[in-house]
Amino acid sequence: MKILSAQQLAEADQSTIDKNQISSNDLMGHIAKLIFDKIHQRLQGSPVPIKIFCGIGKNGGDGLALARQMIQHGYHVTTYVTNCSKKRAPEFLYHYDKIKEVTKDWPILLSCKEDFPDLHPQDIIIDAIFGTGINRPIDGWMADLVHYLNKTPAFKLAIDMPSGLYANTPQDIATPIIQAQHTFSFETPKLSFFLSQTGKFTGTFEVVQIGLDPEYMMKAAPLAQIITPDAAKSMYKPRDKFSHKGDYGHVLTMAGSKGKVGAAVLSNSAALNMGAGKVTAYIPAHANVILQSSLPEIMTISSLGENFITDFEHDIKDITLCVGPGLGTGDDVSSAFAKALSQQSLPVVIDADGLNILSDNSDYWKLIPKNSILTPHDGELEKLIGQWKDDYDRLEKAKKLSIDKDVILVLKGAHTIAVSGKNLYINDTGNPGMATAGSGDVLSGIIAGLLAQKYDALTAAVFGVFLHGRAGDIASQTYAHEGLKASIISNFVGAAILDLFRPEPQQPQQQ
Numbered sequence: 001m002k003i004l005s006a007q008q009l010a011e012a013d014q015s016t017i018d019k020n021q022i023s024s025n026d027l028m029g030h031i032a033k034l035i036f037d038k039i040h041q042r043l044q045g046s047p048v049p050i051k052i053f054c055g056i057g058k059n060g061g062d063g064l065a066l067a068r069q070m071i072q073h074g075y076h077v078t079t080y081v082t083n084c085s086k087k088r089a090p091e092f093l094y095h096y097d098k099i100k101e102v103t104k105d106w107p108i109l110l111s112c113k114e115d116f117p118d119l120h121p122q123d124i125i126i127d128a129i130f131g132t133g134i135n136r137p138i139d140g141w142m143a144d145l146v147h148y149l150n151k152t153p154a155f156k157l158a159i160d161m162p163s164g165l166y167a168n169t170p171q172d173i174a175t176p177i178i179q180a181q182h183t184f185s186f187e188t189p190k191l192s193f194f195l196s197q198t199g200k201f202t203g204t205f206e207v208v209q210i211g212l213d214p215e216y217m218m219k220a221a222p223l224a225q226i227i228t229p230d231a232a233k234s235m236y237k238p239r240d241k242f243s244h245k246g247d248y249g250h251v252l253t254m255a256g257s258k259g260k261v262g263a264a265v266l267s268n269s270a271a272l273n274m275g276a277g278k279v280t281a282y283i284p285a286h287a288n289v290i291l292q293s294s295l296p297e298i299m300t301i302s303s304l305g306e307n308f309i310t311d312f313e314h315d316i317k318d319i320t321l322c323v324g325p326g327l328g329t330g331d332d333v334s335s336a337f338a339k340a341l342s343q344q345s346l347p348v349v350i351d352a353d354g355l356n357i358l359s360d361n362s363d364y365w366k367l368i369p370k371n372s373i374l375t376p377h378d379g380e381l382e383k384l385i386g387q388w389k390d391d392y393d394r395l396e397k398a399k400k401l402s403i404d405k406d407v408i409l410v411l412k413g414a415h416t417i418a419v420s421g422k423n424l425y426i427n428d429t430g431n432p433g434m435a436t437a438g439s440g441d442v443l444s445g446i447i448a449g450l451l452a453q454k455y456d457a458l459t460a461a462v463f464g465v466f467l468h469g470r471a472g473d474i475a476s477q478t479y480a481h482e483g484l485k486a487s488i489i490s491n492f493v494g495a496a497i498l499d500l501f502r503p504e505p506q507q508p509q510q511q
């Protein structure tokens with residue numbers, strides 16, 4: 001699913017109106033009905049007090065159109081209008097007028113702090129103050145209103161976006177922004193929903209397909225794409241009946257050091273769980289027994305170094321190299337890392353200490369095969385690209401590195417983002433239970449497992465991240481977030497694959 005900018009969404013809106021010969025007012029009425037249906041499905045006519053706060057732009061118009069639907073269906077609605085400017089959108093004025101048809105209670109105008117209504121914890125607050133048209137921080141008494149709404153424990157539902165949040169440009173998050181519990185986002189989510197500084201303001205979010213012009217949507221160059229379950233499913237390659245293990249590649253991991261052999265166990269085991277035909281662990285000598293007894297399915301090659309890998313010699317052909325988990329960064333390890341890389345021509349996976357070695361030895365960049373996949377968390381990323389000003393700067397710097405070095409970056413986080421040149425692929429699976437030691441090692445093994453099975457590098461990165469997160473989601477239904485461990489996530493990779501083919505849950509019937 002494409003993520004478009006606020007400007008593109010406004011153009012798509014205009015193009016829809018132009019082509020379908022639907023007026024902007026009617027489109028807004030249509031959207032209000034879609035949102036009403038979703039709210040009605042949950043509230044089922046409950047007499048809970050609903051307070052809708054409307055701005056004076058189109059977002060406010062959406063709020064007024066929704067208020068009309070809700071009043072018509074017998075909900076207890078009070079509508080407020082933030083009277084902050086004389087410059088009211090025509091759509092706002094139209095729906096402001098239309099509300100007269102369903103109620104004698106004219107919307108209450110708010111112009112200063114003294115006008116703020118009493119709020120109660122059981123109220124439902126609908127935020128339709130600003131949407132994608134916000135162009136500066138909210139200030140004055142409107143800032144007080146946002147703080148006032150944020151202070152109440154009442155449930156806050158944002159229309160299109162939490163007011164105050166920008167869709168796709170940097171902002172100071174200390175400025176007033178509605179903290180919503182849930183957001184209905186029109187047509188696509190906005191880029192800010194997925195970034196660590198701004199994503200928290202939406203609460204959970206849901207995309208409402210409002211039927212914007214398909215031609216515009218198809219042609220528009222996205223800011224980023226979200227990997228949907230359907231997209232992930234289309235990446236899957238089923239196995240051939242008459243295949244053998246040689247058809248599914250050979251992962252060779254270069255991982256582990258004294259005290260961090262578990263990292264090697266986790267990445268090797270994940271490569272197997274992902275379906276690599278063969279897996280060999282290249283490890284420090286002391287780790288041999290540990291690997292052989294914990295993973296009977298793998299083969300091992302011991303380095304001469306007892307506690308660290310100090311060299312790289314093997315006689316197997318056509319390997320997919322996965323290097324870095326728990327490796328250490330000493331001089332001997334670094335030269336073994338360089339030697340391993342210099343023997344590769346196909347994409348490799350570089351994680352953890354592999355990335356740290358690379359940051360310390362810029363001349364090693366030339367050894368990295370084109371389309372290799374680098375999987376930094378933010379600490380490792382900062383060493384690679386330097387400090388960033390904000391989340392958008394982080395993405396720009398990552399794009400530059402990806403282009404300059406011809407590699408794919410997997411920026412790990414709550415929404416992991418794969419960066420391939422100027423293209424961004426955002427992951428929407430996973431949960432905070434995955435913030436646990438070793439879950440990144442599992443990801444590196446999964447991606448290497450896919451590369452070995454001849455998934456192209458970008459697919460291996462994007463699909464691997466999707467499956468890793470989905471495995472964590474399915475496992476957390478049994479283990480809760482707290483009980484998730486990296487090895488459990490790894491053991492649920494198969495369940496994540498099966499889940500790709502689970503039938504869609506039936507939507508409840510509308511009344």
Ligand SMILES: NC(=O)C1=CN([C@@H]2O[C@H](COP(=O)(O)OP(=O)(O)OC[C@H]3O[C@@H](n4cnc5c(N)ncnc54)[C@H](O)[C@@H]3O)[C@@H](O)[C@H]2O)[C@@H](O)CC1
Nearest residue numbers: 009013057058059060130131132133134135136137138160
């Ligand atoms: N394609 C789409 O995405 C569609 C969007 N619609 C709605 O239209 C919204 C965008 O509408 P608008 O462009 O009218 O924008 P908004 O409703 O977000 O408000 C913009 C108005 O507020 C003013 N303003 C901006 N920042 C302000 C601030 N900090 N303090 C005070 N005033 C400020 C602007 O000058 C402008 O007058 C979307 O969020 C959505 O709710 C739908 O109704 C139709 C389809």
Ligand SMILES: Nc1ncnc2c1ncn2[C@@H]1O[C@H](COP(=O)(O)OP(=O)(O)O)[C@@H](O)[C@H]1O
Nearest residue numbers: 377413414430431432434435437438439440441
């Ligand atoms: N809050 C979260 N929500 C979803 N996924 C998460 C969250 N926190 C971490 N993860 C995922 O868990 C993994 C952690 O990797 P990493 O930090 O390298 O851990 P380690 O070094 O312990 O292996 C990444 O894939 C990351 O995307």
Ligand SMILES: [K+]
Nearest residue numbers: 127130161163
């Ligand atoms: K809003």
